Amino acid sequence: MTSREKFLNELQEQIPSPWSSVRLDAFTHHYALEYMKKKHPQLTYIAYGETDDFAHDGDYEAYLKAAHNTDEMIKQLWEYTQEDSFYKDQTIFIITTDHGRGTTPINTWRSHGKNIVGAGDVWLVAFGKGVAQLGEVTDEEQLYSNQIASTIAVLLQEVYTIEKAGSPINVLSNK
Numbered sequence: 001m002t003s004r005e006k007f008l009n010e011l012q013e014q015i016p017s018p019w020s021s022v023r024l025d026a027f028t029h030h031y032a033l034e035y036m037k038k039k040h041p042q043l044t045y046i047a048y049g050e051t052d053d054f055a056h057d058g059d060y061e062a063y064l065k066a067a068h069n070t071d072e073m074i075k076q077l078w079e080y081t082q083e084d085s086f087y088k089d090q091t092i093f094i095i096t097t098d099h100g101r102g103t104t105p106i107n108t109w110r111s112h113g114k115n116i117v118g119a120g121d122v123w124l125v126a127f128g129k130g131v132a133q134l135g136e137v138t139d140e141e142q143l144y145s146n147q148i149a150s151t152i153a154v155l156l157q158e159v160y161t162i163e164k165a166g167s168p169i170n171v172l173s174n175k
Contacts, residue, residue, distance in 0.1 A: 005034050018057070025050045025066065029073040033080060040086045043156060048073070055101060058110050092128035092155055094171075096148060124148070126171040143169055 081087035102108025103118030153160030
C-alpha cells in the first residue's frame with residue numbers, strides 16, 4: 001500500500017459515517033484515484049453513493065452538497081487522466097446512475113422502486129476519446145441500463161454475451 005492509502009485507511013476509521021454500512025464518497029474516490037495511479041487499469045468502476053443515501057434520509061441540502069462534491073471528484077478524475085501519459089487522450093468516461101428518483105408527487109424524490117413514478121428514468125453522460133459531442137440528446141429513442149455493459153465491452157474491444165444484455169449504445173463519433 002502507498003502511504004496515502006495507509007493514511008486513508010487510518011482516517012476512514014476516525015471519521016464517522018452517517019450510515020453504518022456505507023463508506024463516504026471521498027474515501028471511495030481517493031482509493032480509486034490511488035489505484036489508478038498505481039495499477040493503471042484499463043477500466044475503473046467507481047460507485048459514488050452519498051446522493052442516494054442523503055436522498056433516502058430526506059436531507060435535501062446534504063443531497064445537493066453531495067452532488068456538487070461528486071461533480072468535483074469527477075472533474076479531478078478527468079484532470080488526472082489528462083495529466084497521466086497512460087490515460088491522456090485515451091480515456092472515455094461513462095457516468096450514470098443505477099436508478100432514477102421519484103418525481104410525482106414531489107415528496108417521492110426520497111425513494112425509488114417499481115411503484116415510484118420516475119424511478120425507472122436514469123441519465124447517462126459520456127465524454128472522452130472519440131465520443132460524439134452532442135450536448136443533451138432529446139431523441140425519442142428508448143435506451144436501457146442493460147445496454148451500458150455491452151457499450152463498455154465494445155469500447156474495450158471485448159466480447160460480452162449475457163442473455164439479458166442490451167445492444168451497445170453508439171457513443172463514438174467515428175462509428
